[in-house]
Every structure is written in structure tokens, then in C-alpha cells.
Amino acid sequence: MSIQNNRGDLKATGESVRITVEGEGWLNVPFPLFLTVDDPNVRLSRIELDGLVSGSYSCNRFGELTFFVVMRPEEFSAWHANGSPEQDTEGHMAVVRAVMMSPTGSSERAFPLMGSMQLRTTKANVKTYYAIFEGQC
Numbered sequence: 853m854s855i856q857n858n859r860g861d862l863k864a865t866g867e868s869v870r871i872t873v874e875g876e877g878w879l880n881v882p883f884p885l886f887l888t889v890d891d892p893n894v895r896l897s898r899i900e901l902d903g904l905v906s907g908s909y910s911c912n913r914f915g916e917l918t919f920f921v922v923m924r925p926e927e928f929s930a931w932h933a934n935g936s937p938e939q940d941t942e943g944h945m946a947v948v949r950a951v952m953m954s955p956t957g958s959s960e961r962a963f964p965l966m967g968s969m970q971l972r973t974t975k976a977n978v979k980t981y982y983a984i985f986e987g988q989c
Contacts, residue, residue: 869894871950873965875985878974879925885985887911887919893954895919900949908951948987963989 868891875885887896896911896919909921949962965987972982 867959867961869952869961870988871896871961871963872988873948873986875983877983879969879981879983880978881925883923883925883983884920885923886914887921887950889917889919889952891954892916895953896950897953897958898951900951901946961989963987 870890872888873885874888875883877883885899887899889896895913898908898910899921900908909923911919911921914920946965946967947962948965949960951958951960965985967983967985969981969983971979973979
């Protein structure tokens with residue numbers, strides 16, 4: 853197999869994998885994002901925030917098809933604050949780049965992630981933000 857054909861196979865694998873992202877929780881504690889893929893042969897190795905908070909987040913396996921990353925409260929708040937406002941919602945949109953590993957190599961996929969925050973009161977009567985993030989490609 854030529855190098856050119858191998859690169860084409862990797863690109864096709866990355867483009868055909870469906871990824872769903874969900875995260876919900878309080879922003880004053882570490883915030884998990886769960887990523888689910890539809891192919892058991894694909895492993896997510898990391899996600900990178902595109903142009904917002906610098907750095908990448910290593911993905912940890914949570915189940916056969918599910919992975920998670922944990923963002924510290926200050927990172928998530930900065931990410932949300934730097935996202936581009938959506939006109940129809942109170943949320944923001946950010947671009948996430950997922951790096952995937954499969955038996956044929958690695959590939960990347962970028963997709964939008966919508967987020968919204970609401971000021972709520974916890975059971976301990978503390979006012980803090982509760983966030984919901986979701987996206988898919």
C-alpha cells in the first residue's frame with residue numbers, strides 16, 4: 853500500500869466516525885466532558901480547543917465507546933467567555949478538534965460545541981454557574 857493510499861484511508865476513517873459530546877455540571881468544580889464514538893475500533897486520544905484556551909486535554913476511556921476529559925473550573929469559564937455568541941441562544945459556540953487513533957493510524961476532526969451557562973443556587977445555598985455543553989459531528 854502506498855503512503856498516499858494510507859493517508860486517504862486515515863482521512864476517510866476520521867470523516868466517517870460520528871462523535872457526540874455532552875457535559876453538564878457546576879463550574880466551581882472540575883467539569884467533565886463525555887465523548888462517544890460510534891466505532892469500537894476508534895480511540896480518542898485527546899481534544900484541543902481551537903483558538904480559545906491553549907493546550908490539549910487527554911481523553912480517558914469511560915466505556916467501550918465513551919471517553920472523557922476533565923477541565924478545571926477556570927479553564928471552562930475562560931473557554932465559555934471566549935466563545936462566539938450565538939444569536940438565537942444564551943450560549944456560546946466553540947470549535948473542538950478531536951484526535952482519533954484507529955488500527956490504520958491517527959486522524960483529526962473539528963466540530964462545533966454549543967454551551968450555555970445559568971446562574972443557580974446549590975444545595976449548600978451557594979450561587980454559582982451551571983453549564984451544559986453539547987455537540988456532534
